[in-house]
Amino acid sequence: MSSLFHILFRRLRSPLFVLVVIYAISILGFVIIPGVDDQGQPWKMSFFHAFYFVSFMATTIGFGEIPYAFTDTQRFWALITMYATVVAWLYCIGMLLSIFQDAVFRQQMRINSFRRRVGNIREPFYIVCGYGDTGTQLTRSLTNEHILTVVIDIDENRITELEGDDFKSPVFALCADASQSEFLEMAGVKHPWCQGMVTLANDDTVNLTVAIVAQLLNPDLRLIARAETPEAEANILSFGANEVINPFETFASRLALAIRSPSLYCLYDWMTGISHQVMKEPPVLAQGLWIISGFGRFGESLYEHLDDEDVDLRVIESDRTKRDLPAGTVMGRATEAATLRKAGIKEAVGIIGGTNIDADNLSILMTAQEENPDIFRVARQNEDKNAHLFEAANLDMVMQRGSVISNTIFALIKTPLLGDFLRIVSRFKNERSNELVSSIIGVVEQDIPDLWEITVCAEETPALYQILKQRPLLVSDVLCGNEMTEDGSYKRTLKTLPLFLRRGEGNVLLPEENRFIKEGDRYLMCGSIKARDNMMLCLNNINMLEYILTGEDKPSGWVLRKLWEYRKGVGATSVDDSFKDSDADEELIKAEDVTEKPERAKDVKSPSDEDKPTSNAPSDTGTNKDE
Amino acid sequence: MNSEKVIFAFFIVLALTLNFGFFLGGMDNASHHNIFELYAALVVSMIATILKVGDRTHLGAVFLATSLVADLQLIAAAIVWGYTEHVTEASLNGETLSIVVSLSGGALLANIISVVLLVSETITVRR
Numbered sequence: 001m002s003s004l005f006h007i008l009f010r011r012l013r014s015p016l017f018v019l020v021v022i023y024a025i026s027i028l029g030f031v032i033i034p035g036v037d038d039q040g041q042p043w044k045m046s047f048f049h050a051f052y053f054v055s056f057m058a059t060t061i062g063f064g065e066i067p068y069a070f071t072d073t074q075r076f077w078a079l080i081t082m083y084a085t086v087v088a089w090l091y092c093i094g095m096l097l098s099i100f101q102d103a104v105f106r107q108q109m110r111i112n113s114f115r116r117r118v119g120n121i122r123e124p125f126y127i128v129c130g131y132g133d134t135g136t137q138l139t140r141s142l143t144n145e146h147i148l149t150v151v152i153d154i155d156e157n158r159i160t161e162l163e164g165d166d167f168k169s170p171v172f173a174l175c176a177d178a179s180q181s182e183f184l185e186m187a188g189v190k191h192p193w194c195q196g197m198v199t200l201a202n203d204d205t206v207n208l209t210v211a212i213v214a215q216l217l218n219p220d221l222r223l224i225a226r227a228e229t230p231e232a233e234a235n236i237l238s239f240g241a242n243e244v245i246n247p248f249e250t251f252a253s254r255l256a257l258a259i260r261s262p263s264l265y266c267l268y269d270w271m272t273g274i275s276h277q278v279m280k281e282p283p284v285l286a287q288g289l290w291i292i293s294g295f296g297r298f299g300e301s302l303y304e305h306l307d308d309e310d311v312d313l314r315v316i317e318s319d320r321t322k323r324d325l326p327a328g329t330v331m332g333r334a335t336e337a338a339t340l341r342k343a344g345i346k347e348a349v350g351i352i353g354g355t356n357i358d359a360d361n362l363s364i365l366m367t368a369q370e371e372n373p374d375i376f377r378v379a380r381q382n383e384d385k386n387a388h389l390f391e392a393a394n395l396d397m398v399m400q401r402g403s404v405i406s407n408t409i410f411a412l413i414k415t416p417l418l419g420d421f422l423r424i425v426s427r428f429k430n431e432r433s434n435e436l437v438s439s440i441i442g443v444v445e446q447d448i449p450d451l452w453e454i455t456v457c458a459e460e461t462p463a464l465y466q467i468l469k470q471r472p473l474l475v476s477d478v479l480c481g482n483e484m485t486e487d488g489s490y491k492r493t494l495k496t497l498p499l500f501l502r503r504g505e506g507n508v509l510l511p512e513e514n515r516f517i518k519e520g521d522r523y524l525m526c527g528s529i530k531a532r533d534n535m536m537l538c539l540n541n542i543n544m545l546e547y548i549l550t551g552e553d554k555p556s557g558w559v560l561r562k563l564w565e566y567r568k569g570v571g572a573t574s575v576d577d578s579f580k581d582s583d584a585d586e587e588l589i590k591a592e593d594v595t596e597k598p599e600r601a602k603d604v605k606s607p608s609d610e611d612k613p614t615s616n617a618p619s620d621t622g623t624n625k626d627e
Numbered sequence: 628m629n630s631e632k633v634i635f636a637f638f639i640v641l642a643l644t645l646n647f648g649f650f651l652g653g654m655d656n657a658s659h660h661n662i663f664e665l666y667a668a669l670v671v672s673m674i675a676t677i678l679k680v681g682d683r684t685h686l687g688a689v690f691l692a693t694s695l696v697a698d699l700q701l702i703a704a705a706i707v708w709g710y711t712e713h714v715t716e717a718s719l720n721g722e723t724l725s726i727v728v729s730l731s732g733g734a735l736l737a738n739i740i741s742v743v744l745l746v747s748e749t750i751t752v753r754r
Contacts (some may be wrong), residue, residue, distance in 0.1 A: 009681030016677045024670040031663075047666060048709040 004108055011099050015092040022088045026054045026081035033077055037068045053078075058085030107175075111186065114174045118188045123148055126413060127187050129178040129210050130200035131158045133384040133402035134226065138198065141410040143167040150187050152178040179209040181217060189217045196222035198409055204232035211236045222416070224409050228297060243419060245408050248298040251399040255352075255378065256305035258397075259285045261430050263437040271418060271451060272411040285376060286349040289314060293334035293364050294355035295325060298380055298399075302352060314343050335363040340371055350376035358386045362393055415451050417524040421500040424509055436510075443497040443527055450529045451499075454479070454539065456521045463542040467549070468519060476513035478539070478549075479523060496527035496535060631678075635690075636745055638675040642697065643738040645671055650735050654728050655721030662708070665731065669701040672734070675741075686748055693741040700734035 030050035037043040045053070049067060056063050057078065070078065099105050125148035128135050135151065139162075142149045151173040153159055159175040176183040178199070188194045199210040207225045214221055223242040227233040233244045258265035262285070290306060292299050293316040303326060306313055315326055316334040332339035334355075345351070351368045353361030358381060365377045378397040381390050390398050411418055425433065440449065458465045464478060479498045501508040501515075502522045508515075511523070525532070538544045645668035652659025676698055679691040704727045711723045 006681050006683050011681075013677060013681055016680070017674060020670065020673050020677060024666075028663075028666070031666075046709075046712060047662060047705070048713045 004105070004112055007102075007105055007108060008099055012092070012095060015088070015095045019088045019092055022081075022084050023054060023058070026058075026077075026085060027051055029077045029081065030054065030074065033071075033074050035068060035071050035074050043068065054081065054085065057082050058089055060086060111174065111176070114172060115186045117172050118150060118186065118191065121148060121188065121191065121193055124193055124195045125150055125188065125191075126195055127152070127184075127189065127197040128200065129153070129197065130202070130206075130226075131155075131162055131173070132200065132202060134200045134405045136162075137402055137406035138200070138409055139167070139171060141406065142413065143169045143171060145414065147413070148172075150174075152176055152183060152187050154178070179206055179213060181213045184210070184213055185217060189214050189221060194218075194221065196224065196413065198224045198413070200226045200405065200409075204229055208232055208235055211242065212239070215239055215242075224412060226405055243412060245405050246301075247399075247401045247404045248301045250408060251380075251404050252298070252301040252305040255302065255397070256309050256311075257426070259287070259306070259311060260309050261428075261433055263430070264425065264428065264433040267425065267433065267437055267440070268422065270449065271422065272408045288312060288349035289344060289347055291316060291340070291343050291345065291348050291351040291368075293317075293351070293353055294360075294380075295322060295329070296354070296356055298354045298356075299352075302354060314348075316340070316343050335360055335367060337367050337371060340364075340368055345371045345375070348372065348375060350378065352378040352380070354380045356380075356382055358382050358389070362389060365393065365395060411451070415453050415524055417453055417500050417502060417522060418451065420502070420507060421509070421524055424500075424507070440497060440499075440526055443495060449526065450532050452525050452532050452536075454521075454523045454525055454535075456517060456519050456523075461539040463545040464517070464539045465519065466542055467545060468517060473517045473549075474513065475511055475515045475517060478517065478545070479525065479535075495531035496525055498523050499526050500524035632749075635675065635678045636749075638671055638678060639690075639694065639738070639741050639745055642668060642672040642675050642694070643735070643742050646697070646701070646731060646735045646738050650728060650731050652728075654725040657719055657721075657724055660724065660728060665701070665705065665708070665727075668731070668734070669698070669705060672697045672701055672738070686744065689744060690741060693737045693744070697734040697737040697741070700730050700737065704728075704730035704734070 027047065027050045030045045030053060031047055033045075035043050035045060053066060065074075126142060127150045128139055128142075129152050131139070131151050131153040135153070139149050139151060146169045148169055149167075149171045151159075151162060151171055153162075153173070153175060154177050156175045159173050162171065162173045174183065174187065176186075178184060178187075178201070189197060197210075197214050199207045199214075201207050201210065204227055207227060211223055211225050214223055223236075225236045225242060225244050227236055227244050227246050228248065230246070230249075233246050233249075236242055236244050254265065254268060257268060289312040291314050292302055292306075295303070295315050295317040299315065299317075303313060303315065313326070315329040316339060317325055317329055317331060318333045320331055330339060330343040332342065334340060334343075334353075340351075345368055351365065353364040355361055355364075361379050361381070365379055368375055368377065376397075377395045379390055379393070379395045379399065381387065381398050381400045384400070384402050387400070390400075425436065428436070454461060456464060456468065464473070467473065475498060479496065498511050499509075500523070501511040503518060503520070525535070527535075538548055645664055649660055649664040649668055672694060676691065676694040679687055679694060682688060682691060707723060707730065708719065708727050711717060711719055
């Protein structure tokens with residue numbers, strides 16, 4: 001704010017100076033020049049009258065010759081000063097207007113208002129650096145979830161574009177260089193409500209710089225960066241608790257996963273996809289010869305990942321000067337049928353159009369289909385604007401760089417536990433992942449599935465926290481098995497599944513139903529959107545939760561509650577007793593936890609060894625409860 | 628030589644001298660206090676303020692503060708003078724004149740502080 005005033009006043013210094021001097025001379029002139037009053041007696045204007053006259057003359061208001069008609073000498077002086085003062089005023093006003101139109105001043109004003117708005121944020125928010133294709137998609141997904149977003153981009157056109165877009169929750173944007181610490185700080189890197197930062201610049205060096213600066217400013221900040229080369233990825237990962245998304249690497253590993261374990265691929269695709277869509281059937285990818293056309297960064301990571309899965313691979317590359325090509329590479333343009341035939345298109349089961357030109361990729365895949373109609377076609381889409389073309393081509397799989405990154409990042413933002421969960425699950429054997437997928441489908445059924453996180457603490461789940469202070473609860477009491485139906489009647493159904501639990505440093509995959517819930521636990525939950533809304537309602541409303549746990553609809557008001565307790569015969573003494581009981585229970589939990597610990601450790605190390613009852617179908621809990 | 632500093636020094640010293648000239652004399656003796664001198668002191672003091680407006684240095688801000696104080700005191704003095712002469716229709720008696728003079732005395736003190744600051748700043752510049 002202060003610098004705004006400084007710019008303003010420094011520029012106004014000379015006009016103000018001119019104004020004061022001209023006023024001073026004009027007033028002095030009127031005081032000195034003799035005049036006559038209405039009786040024709042000699043009269044001299046006082047400073048008061050002179051100042052009054054000059055004031056209304058200079059501002060072109062012009063009340064007339066006050067208090068007495070002027071002599072010709074006075075009129076002569078008035079003639080001179082009226083032009084001088086009006087010019088001085090015009091100079092002042094003109095300068096003021098030009099300052100407000102000045103680019104530096106306007107940028108300063110924008111920065112000030114941006115800083116003020118970010119400073120006033122009192123809810124969790126994310127910073128997105130770079131508003132390209134990926135940034136736009138990510139911002140849209142975040143605002144759709146009503147997460148406040150702060151955007152920085154160096155390109156003014158993109159910021160103008162953003163200001164024209166409609167978002168469901170506010171987006172604060174600043175046109176500035178994010179790699180400068182000053183602007184990052186302004187965007188709220190050190191803000192107590194800042195949940196994390198996502199850097200999505202096209203240039204790896206920019207992402208690296210932003211990551212380093214952000215890390216130095218706030219070492220605890222959660223940072224998700226985009227990197228397109230393995231070197232940059234390793235570099236960013238080398239400091240702080242960061243996540244790096246390499247679009248090529250992500251897609252290549254996903255494709256390899258689709259070949260190895262279709263159900264896991266499905267799980268990944270769904271969990272990191274845009275929410276509000278029904279789980280898709282896994283694609284059927286045959287084992288056999290795969291052709292990769294284009295051996296750039298994308299082709300290389302694909303080759304690496306598919307080679308690990310022991311897939312037969314053949315590479316087509318048009319650049320003859322390229323080094324380190326794998327053995328058996330066919331040199332030539334993949335858009336030509338002859339080259340494709342040379343690469344063995346007739347026997348191949350799949351082809352990947354992976355060059356960095358969209359038109360080439362489409363052409364390759366269309367030619368390939370003519371040669372071999374049954375071939376599985378995977379395309380790399382480089383630019384967002386070509387989405388319609390790729391849609392029209394009806395391909396089996398399309399890798400959109402922007403959405404691969406933005407969807408993955410969005411999933412990581414929404415459910416931070418997801419990253420760890422997926423890392424553990426990716427080591428699953430096929431049978432176990434099938435089991436997991438089927439249990440998720442069992443929970444979700446035909447509904448739209450959703451993922452969410454629950455933290456057991458006073459801020460996020462006050463009702464659960466409050467009850468937990470009084471008595472111990474099992475996972476099956478709240479997190480699965482119970483749900484409030486719409487009409488408010490008491491009903492037990494299982495529409496949710498706790499996927500993952502983080503307690504302190506330990507991780508538990510698919511926490512058992514008979515595990516005690518503890519303060520500070522973080523659960524990754526899965527279920528339908530409706531189930532999620534109902535669960536969040538219960539965890540926030542103590543009356544609702546009590547009702548679900550006990551089936552008794554307690555009054556919420558103090559007087560009525562006391563009456564109710566009295567009617568139930570719960571006296572003061574018995575309340576004390578129940579407190580004692582819960583104390584004893586807590587001891588019990590502690591003891592139990594000690595015995596549990598080794599089991600949990602084992603759980604993390606080798607999730608596939610243990611045969612946990614993952615298929616905790618709704619009926620199971622129901623019967624258990626009835627007993 | 629910094630011409631901006633010299634110009635400022637000229638105005639701030641002129642403001643002090645004019646103000647001193649006005650202040651000098653009997654507190655309630657109208658013949659000792661000339662209205663033109665008060666007018667000149669006020670205008671020069673305002674110019675000195677404008678010269679320091681928008682200065683980002685600490686000393687510049689202090690200069691701005693002290694000359695603003697002088698301005699306010701002198702404007703108050705001028706208002707008192709103008710009000711008694713024109714609104715109450717009474718000629719300037721010793722009582723009101725002593726108010727005007729004591730207000731200008733306050734402005735004089737502020738001007739003196741400005742000049743002291745100016746002198747100390749000038750001494751620290753060893754060029």
